[in-house]
Amino acid sequence: MSIQFFAPRDADNQLVRLPPALRRTVRWLPRIGDIFPDFNVETTQGSLKFWEWAEGHWVHLFSHPAAKTPVCTSEIASVASYSAAWKAANVKNLALTGSTLDEQTQWHADIARLFNVKVDFPCAHDPDLKLSRLFGMMHEKESEAWPIRKSFLIDPSQHLRMIFEYPIFIGRRTGEVLRVVHALQLRDRTGAATPSDWEDGDITIIPDDRSEAHVRKEFGAGSVRLSPYLRVVQPAY
């Protein structure tokens, strides 16, 4: 049974009755800013205790529907092909799916043969999809059997910083996950915000009233106020 815990009101302050299927339950769902829970899982590289394994790194934790399926094959190969970029950004990858470790290991050999890339990160087996359910990766209207393509970025203090959700038959763009890693790291380092389609080295946004001296120190250049609400800087490096 689902219970309507919260009470949205319409413009006339009347209670909006949600269809039962849309009512919230007490189940936790990961949200940006949450501390990501610790968990143990078996992977293609052995048992892993999440917090211990993640310590000191950013983590890209992502679900995918199953081993030996076409879109997932392209995604795992793509993530593996960015190995040097993940390392440079201090990011560890962890894939999660319901397929067994044997299935995944055999599959990685196929990927090496097909794409000439080594899957050098742990890929976890989620028996009965228990973790996938806990992390909101099962969207039953999309599929009752397979997890969707959900990606998390978790920072070195174990805070969840980004969530992407993609449907079963649409592969993700790995470069977009890396772009967000770089944007989050820039934000943490300098306090800057990043505009739409930002890439490393592009103009960035100064989203607050910090001093010009501070901006110059961080970016080696002065800011420009394009409007009362849009202050930007072109980094000098």
Ligand code: BEZ
């Ligand atoms: C895939 O291509 O990754 C896929 C195909 C069928 C079911 C689940 C995933």
